[in-house]
Amino acid sequence: MKIIRLLLALTVALTLTSCGRSGESGHSSSRKVIQNKGSDTLVNVAQAWAEAYRKINPNVAVAVSGGGSGTGIAALINGTVDIANASREIKPSEMEQARANGHTPVEHIVGYDALAVYVHKDNPLEGISLDQLAEIYGEGGTLEKWTQLGVEVPGCEKQEIIRVSRQNNSGTYVYFREAVLGKNRDYKLGSRDMHGSKDVVDLVQHTPCAIGYSGLAYATPEVKMLCIEDGQGNCVAPSEKTAFDGTYPIARPLFMYTDGEPTGAIKAYLDWILSDEGQCIIKEKGYAPVREVVCEGDAQTGE
């Protein structure tokens, strides 16, 4: 009796899934799906692009997911995505692996991002230099306490600097290492390695002793952004403008990688991203566009 019931349930389940399958395939034959994956820094804007593009070309659906630049590039190497988002350049080793798997990643710069340094909003510190950041985050660095930077942080009992970092295959992690620590220095172990850009800001918001780095677009009024001192008395605050004109020292290009020169729907999508319309969306999300664009909202939201 039980067996019969089991068999019945199985048959029902099988019919249902097969129905689902045929429905899906019927769908995709009329609709092109672009798989887009990678950088957490870019995931918000990639989603905004995908949503806006749906209205422009309803026959193309862009499926966006995050996970980190490493994820995106690994997926490109493994041939499971059409476009990989990355907040760092592809490494020579990754390029080799891709070639070995029969893929040729082609680079497209789609915008610029300033990497902001965040502290708790009660922290009296205003600016920090790159050298100080390197001493905080770098291996063998000497800065362990906020008092060494000349401030006393309220609510932080032992004045210990709590370093918030990213997991080791995030593009933000790699870029920050190159820009602040230099190519040959590793991070000091013992940082709290968060799994997303937003998590870094969240943890800093709730932890008085913390310092963290994350994309400018993830700033909230609940945390404080430090300006970066250049050693000559200037302190440059991160913004879309300073990222674009290059005065902010830890700003980086944002990339999309395709497998080979893009064609067809993928090319059309990338062209649209680089058009005024696409670039206005990235600007609206708090990143810098690849060139000067005049957008609708500029008059109201201008700095």
Added chain:
Amino acid sequence: MQGIMYLGGISAIIFIIGIFVFIAKEGLPFLFGAFDLKEFFTSPRWIPTSENNPTYGALALILGTASVTGMAMIVAIPFSLGAAIFIGEFATGKTRETLKILIELLAAIPSVVWGFIGLTIMNGLIIKLFNVPIGLNVLNAGIILGLMAAPIMTTIAEDSLKAVPDKYREAAEAMGATRWQTIRRVVLPAAKNGLVSAVLLGVGRGFGETMAVLMASGHSINIPHSVFDSVRALTATIAAELGETAVGSPHYGALFTLGILLFIITFLINLTADLVVRGIRKK
């Protein structure tokens, strides 16, 4: 009919061998390549994505997992044994049934929800209560994990109490022992093996848990010196990094090696638990 049953029975064996072969296959190229046994077990430096000098020291990760599991057992053992004794020996009728259902419900809470509780509620609470800089640490992850392991431990412990024949209790009562004396001197010693295996299964659960530990432990490579230090677990490292490494790279192989290590540890724990349980049956 019998054939189907037989297939179902041996499928578990096929699956476990298949999984082991798969993990070993992915991990072996690394084991015979960039792997350095001494570094792996004695160095806390886990820097697989370093530009010039990638190192694969798993000591901090192993100690991280061990410390969180240890903390979890400190929380879970009194909780679950107490609950099991109450349900098995004292509670009757409706109380007993309600408690059993509630405990099973506790086991059904998804681990990501536990992790979320650790990340949001417990973090702030620990910072305030103990005046420490950050609440994502061994204590936080241990409490969360202890609460997660407690239901299964309670169920198994209660089963082993139930397996103690009633005539033992009757005999003890006939000798004039109070209820508490009966439990302490007669029932608990008789159920000893089952209780030990309940604890061991809890330990196994602790070693294997991923999501909640990833969220509540602080995910920081650190050899813990106190319960307020952030740590990183083996499982959490695999979960955080595996999806983002290129297949076949040394980093990928290193993560699978961590997987082999975990597999061996949990296998040994479960085997011990099983042998201990078998110990009771033989008596």
